[in-house]
Amino acid sequence: MSQPETIIEKIWKKHVVHQEEGKPDLLYIDLHLVHEVTSPQAFEGLRMNSRKVRRPDLTFATMDHNVPTIHRNVIKDAISKKQMETLEENCEEFGVSLADIHHPDQGIVHIIGPELGLTQPGKTIVCGDSHTSTHGAFGAIAFGIGTSEVEHVLSTQTLWQAPPKTMQVKVNGKLGTGVTAKDLILAIIAKFGVRFGSGYIMEYTGEAIRDMSMEERMTVCNMSIEAGARAGLISPDEKTVQFVEGRRHAPKGEEFEKAEKEWLALATDEGAVYDSTVEINADEIEPQVSWGTNPSQCVPVSASVPDPEKVTDDEDGVRRALEYMGLEPNQPIESIELQHVFIGSCTNARLADLRKAARMIEGRKVHEGIRAMVVPGSFAVKQEAETEGLDRIFMEAGFEWRSAGCSMCLGMNDDIVPPGEHCASTSNRNFEGRQGNGARTHLVSPEMAAVAAVEGHFVDVRKYTSAAERVI
Amino acid sequence: MEAFVRHSGLVYPLNRANIDTDQIIPKQFLKRIERKGFWKFLFYNWRYDDDGNLRDDFSLNYPEYQGASVLVAGENFGCGSSREHAPWAIQDYGFRVVIAPSFADIFYSNCFKNGILPVQLKRDEVSQIMDRAGGGECYLSVDLVDQIVFDRTGWSATFEIDEYHKNMLLNGWDEISVTLTYDDAISAFENQQN
Numbered sequence: 001m002s003q004p005e006t007i008i009e010k011i012w013k014k015h016v017v018h019q020e021e022g023k024p025d026l027l028y029i030d031l032h033l034v035h036e037v038t039s040p041q042a043f044e045g046l047r048m049n050s051r052k053v054r055r056p057d058l059t060f061a062t063m064d065h066n067v068p069t070i071h072r073n074v075i076k077d078a079i080s081k082k083q084m085e086t087l088e089e090n091c092e093e094f095g096v097s098l099a100d101i102h103h104p105d106q107g108i109v110h111i112i113g114p115e116l117g118l119t120q121p122g123k124t125i126v127c128g129d130s131h132t133s134t135h136g137a138f139g140a141i142a143f144g145i146g147t148s149e150v151e152h153v154l155s156t157q158t159l160w161q162a163p164p165k166t167m168q169v170k171v172n173g174k175l176g177t178g179v180t181a182k183d184l185i186l187a188i189i190a191k192f193g194v195r196f197g198s199g200y201i202m203e204y205t206g207e208a209i210r211d212m213s214m215e216e217r218m219t220v221c222n223m224s225i226e227a228g229a230r231a232g233l234i235s236p237d238e239k240t241v242q243f244v245e246g247r248r249h250a251p252k253g254e255e256f257e258k259a260e261k262e263w264l265a266l267a268t269d270e271g272a273v274y275d276s277t278v279e280i281n282a283d284e285i286e287p288q289v290s291w292g293t294n295p296s297q298c299v300p301v302s303a304s305v306p307d308p309e310k311v312t313d314d315e316d317g318v319r320r321a322l323e324y325m326g327l328e329p330n331q332p333i334e335s336i337e338l339q340h341v342f343i344g345s346c347t348n349a350r351l352a353d354l355r356k357a358a359r360m361i362e363g364r365k366v367h368e369g370i371r372a373m374v375v376p377g378s379f380a381v382k383q384e385a386e387t388e389g390l391d392r393i394f395m396e397a398g399f400e401w402r403s404a405g406c407s408m409c410l411g412m413n414d415d416i417v418p419p420g421e422h423c424a425s426t427s428n429r430n431f432e433g434r435q436g437n438g439a440r441t442h443l444v445s446p447e448m449a450a451v452a453a454v455e456g457h458f459v460d461v462r463k464y465t466s467a468a469e470r471v472i
Numbered sequence: 473m474e475a476f477v478r479h480s481g482l483v484y485p486l487n488r489a490n491i492d493t494d495q496i497i498p499k500q501f502l503k504r505i506e507r508k509g510f511w512k513f514l515f516y517n518w519r520y521d522d523d524g525n526l527r528d529d530f531s532l533n534y535p536e537y538q539g540a541s542v543l544v545a546g547e548n549f550g551c552g553s554s555r556e557h558a559p560w561a562i563q564d565y566g567f568r569v570v571i572a573p574s575f576a577d578i579f580y581s582n583c584f585k586n587g588i589l590p591v592q593l594k595r596d597e598v599s600q601i602m603d604r605a606g607g608g609e610c611y612l613s614v615d616l617v618d619q620i621v622f623d624r625t626g627w628s629a630t631f632e633i634d635e636y637h638k639n640m641l642l643n644g645w646d647e648i649s650v651t652l653t654y655d656d657a658i659s660a661f662e663n664q665q666n
């Protein structure tokens with residue numbers, strides 16, 4: 001029998017177009033997702049050199065970062081408008097399919113890829129966006145690239161990439177009730193730091209990962225970049241196959257049966273060796289809240305903000321983060337008062353996320369003084385949520401119900417957090433200024449964000465009851 | 473792309489770890505469709521006050537660092553988003569070299585596409601530079617052929633870089649033109665996939 005291999009090696013080998021000593025591999029790209037912010041200069045480069053898009057059929061564009069999530073017909077910001085128009089013109093000129101702002105397929109690029117069945121196991125997927133790692137949940141090698149690389153892929157459908165090192169992130173045991181995929185990935189980053197994945201493609205394995213739905217796996221893979229890894233993935237299983245089956249771009253009939261066999265065969269072989277392995281016990285993880293300005297700066301909700309005097313590493317960084325966040329050393333997390341709650345982003349704005357958040361707030365009201373907002377990840381998520389009546393639950397509680405886009409995850413449109421105000425956010429980055437100049441972001445799960453909206457500060461979601469439990 | 477062989481210039485030390493791309497260039501400046509003109513927005517939230525005036529308490533604005541072309545920073549420089557606007561802003565401001573103990577992967581590869589040399593040195597070597605440049609007036613030379621950073625006092629440090637990126641920078645090659653010479657191999661791969 002041949003040598004046991006990881007899924008990473010299997011996919012990589014299948015995509016090498018050219019290999020030569022002293023050079024990275026020339027890697028074929030199966031799917032290129034494009035959005036309005038990181039593509040204009042790439043298309044311009046093609047135009048200047050009279051180059052074409054090599055495979056428009058493997059390229060798919062949407063608008064997400066910049067789009068207003070309210071009053072869509074009037075885009076007030078002239079520069080944003082220009083960027084969106086530029087994408088429209090570029091897609092038309094180069095023959096690329098586009099889900100524009102009024103298209104029923106529009107949404108955050110990492111949400112619509114899986115939704116449309118474009119994301120499939122075994123593919124190499126790139127996008128000019130670092131959270132492309134999300135698609136790894138399907139057992140694909142998916143990573144973010146810069147604009148020059150976007151141009152390179154448009155023109156050649158390939159990239160020069162050094163073969164990655166492989167890392168296993170093994171999650172033993174089961175997550176407790178009320179502890180989510182988001183808490184797991186935050187706890188992993190808190191434990192191992194923002195750089196431990198650098199230079200690696202990570203594969204998440206173990207019981208807790210196998211138990212997860214595809215939506216939850218996407219949340220985990222999404223934040224691989226926050227651990228420094230360009231890509232993170234999960235070996236496909238029956239859940240993966242079921243999720244993809246029947247989607248618009250998925251193979252059909254016999255083709256699908258053939259694909260299914262190939263996909264399942266991609267899973268890492270028993271006995272395969274990784275370059276590195278880290279382990280974490282799921283049972284020990286509590287709901288997490290970030291207190292600082294990078295995603296590793298988070299603690300369990302029951303804990304307190306650290307004291308720079310007592311930390312062993314990066315004392316200055318901790319001090320600077322606390323100052324920026326307006327927090328006192330040793331302050332209990334539950335005492336942090338909030339002014340904003342944002343449920344959205346490619347990390348946590350799928351239907352399953354909105355359902356879980358809605359269950360927590362049903363029949364309750366958003367706390368006075370809090371501005372709370374739900375921004376569905378895609379037009380399709382929005383519609384399904386409305387069919388189920390989730391929009392009513394949110395609006396009756398006092399949440400704003402918006403159209404799909406990145407929105408307050410990065411505040412490129414009008415949805416921003418004002419200076420000095422605190423926001424419980426289901427997004428993935430708590431960097432200085434991320435949600436607005438001077439904004440203070442706390443990363444949490446959708447459930448934690450929902451109960452924080454009701455209470456006005458963080459509370460342990462495990463002590464809280466959902467609507468269903470309350471009825472009993 | 474402009475070739476990079478060697479460079480000498482004034483050092484600007486920014487002694488912080490985990491400087492992310494949101495700090496290097498905040499999102500409100502990503503709406504432009506050009507590649508140029510980003511120098512104004514580099515480190516925007518640190519460099520300017522709320523009214524858009526240069527802050528005199530941020531070191532890049534100090535008189536002694538005007539004209540700096542070698543940026544020295546802490547661990548994990550360039551983490552966060554894949555935005556190439558970050559290296560564009562750095563390059564457009566006038567930096568040709570970025571020195572740090574470690575870089576985020578995407579940022580590191582974005583540098584090479586823009587004629588910036590990212591140099592990874594050991595932690596203690598970086599702190600030595602930080603110390604010396606803290607008072608201004610510290611000049612460093614970087615030689616890509618010999619993979620060495622040095623100054624006039626005899627201080628030096630060598631660095632690693634892979635051959636591929638080194639050649640790209642030394643020759644100022646446009647990567648797409650190089651790849652297009654592999655067109656037959658790409659077509660053959662596509663045919664075999666079908």
Ligand code: SF4
Pocket residue numbers: 064065108109110129131345346347405406409410427428
């Ligand atoms: S939702 Fe946030 S993290 Fe995701 S693609 Fe949009 S801006 Fe990036």
